[in-house]
Amino acid sequence: xTPGDSKQLQRLCLTEDKYLSKNLGESKSPMFLPVCxxxxxxxxxxxxxxxxxxxVILRYxxxxxxxxxxxxxxxxxxxxxxxxxxxxxIYEMWQNYPFLLGEGGCYFKTFLFETVCFASILNVTAxxxxxxxxxxxxxxxxxxxxxxxxxxxxxxxxxxxxxxxxPNTSLHGIEVLPPQFGRQFPRSAICHLVKPIWMYNLIILIxxxxxxxxxxxxxxxxxxxxxxxxxxxRVLTTRLSKRNVQVTxxxxxxxxxxxxxxxxxxxxxxxxSYINISYEQHRRIFEHVHVISxxxxxxxxxxxxxxxxxxxxxxxxxxxxITCYSNSWREHSRSFQMTPRSTLREKTSQSNKTTSGAx
Numbered sequence: 001x002t003p004g005d006s007k008q009l010q011r012l013c014l015t016e017d018k019y020l021s022k023n024l025g026e027s028k029s030p031m032f033l034p035v036c037x038x039x040x041x042x043x044x045x046x047x048x049x050x051x052x053x054x055x056v057i058l059r060y061x062x063x064x065x066x067x068x069x070x071x072x073x074x075x076x077x078x079x080x081x082x083x084x085x086x087x088x089x090i091y092e093m094w095q096n097y098p099f100l101l102g103e104g105g106c107y108f109k110t111f112l113f114e115t116v117c118f119a120s121i122l123n124v125t126a127x128x129x130x131x132x133x134x135x136x137x138x139x140x141x142x143x144x145x146x147x148x149x150x151x152x153x154x155x156x157x158x159x160x161x162x163x164x165x166x167p168n169t170s171l172h173g174i175e176v177l178p179p180q181f182g183r184q185f186p187r188s189a190i191c192h193l194v195k196p197i198w199m200y201n202l203i204i205l206i207x208x209x210x211x212x213x214x215x216x217x218x219x220x221x222x223x224x225x226x227x228x229x230x231x232x233x234r235v236l237t238t239r240l241s242k243r244n245v246q247v248t249x250x251x252x253x254x255x256x257x258x259x260x261x262x263x264x265x266x267x268x269x270x271x272x273s274y275i276n277i278s279y280e281q282h283r284r285i286f287e288h289v290h291v292i293s294x295x296x297x298x299x300x301x302x303x304x305x306x307x308x309x310x311x312x313x314x315x316x317x318x319x320x321x322i323t324c325y326s327n328s329w330r331e332h333s334r335s336f337q338m339t340p341r342s343t344l345r346e347k348t349s350q351s352n353k354t355t356s357g358a359x
Contacts, residue, residue: 029094032093053075071304099189119161121212136225168204208270257307262296262297
């Protein structure tokens with residue numbers, strides 16, 4: 001027998017489970033338990049927090065500012081990731097193969113993650129542009145940041161995200177191990193890259209540049225200009241101006257956290273594309289980066305409501321309002337109408353239709 005025939009016979013003698021394990025790795029990820037516990041914690045915090053964010057913006061008219069519409073869109077994106085994306089990933093960690101959702105499920109999974117990835121960065125970028133216009137060029141706010149205009153922008157951002165998600169989605173599909181000695185391996189079905197890898201590498205490189213590095217550069221420049229403007233205008237006497245500064249500071253922190261959480265995700269994709277992970281050392285580094293990037297990716301979907309609660313007095317009040325079900329809620333709600341902030345809201349209710357400073 002030739003060495004090739006000998007190897008073929010050895011493969012033939014393997015059980016199906018051992019053959020699949022030899023070619024695809026372990027069916028259950030060795031990191032399943034600790035990662036699953038972490039993911040579930042993020043899931044609970046993220047779903048509750050983002051649901052509260054959506055509720056307070058949709059329920060209270062005073063919260064329906066252009067700035068908060070972008071935050072609503074971002075919260076919707078985060079909920080999609082947590083409710084649809086995370087369960088799929090947990091299931092795949094528990095059972096890497098076979099992929100039971102078929103070709104359509106594979107397309108949906110890839111399309112979902114790509115769309116949310118693009119929509120999140122575009123929403124954060126648009127939010128930063130809105131802040132820049134509101135602070136540096138306030139006279140342009142009336143026609144650039146009306147509610148109707150912001151809604152149109154958000155719809156365009158989601159449409160663009162879906163369109164840009166199609167190329168990578170089209171490269172994926174169901175892949176199975178080739179037959180050996182007439183044996184089929186349907187249990188080896190995985191959702192994987194099925195087109196030439198150079199196409200995937202090119203798409204990942206372009207998406208990292210266009211949908212992460214370039215937006216983060218633009219956002220950094222915008223907040224630098226905002227900071228310089230606020231530094232020149234040290235005397236902010238009105239409450240509305242102070243709130244404007246509070247909004248800007250909070251959104252700046254949000255952008256920094258967003259960048260830190262999403263950078264490992266893009267590094268992970270670039271490593272898979274351009275580094276030969278067949279080497280043991282490279283593979284170990286990639287495995288650690290992959291786990292860290294996954295945790296931070298989902299953490300970014302849960303951390304925003306925490307930031308709102310810590311840094312925005314208005315969001316903090318609204319969160320407490322919407323979670324209070326005692327009889328005192330009605331009394332507190334009535335007294336809320338008589339506070340100076342409510343008086344300010346009444347005076348500026350018309351301007352709130354065009355400006356985004358009230359937060």
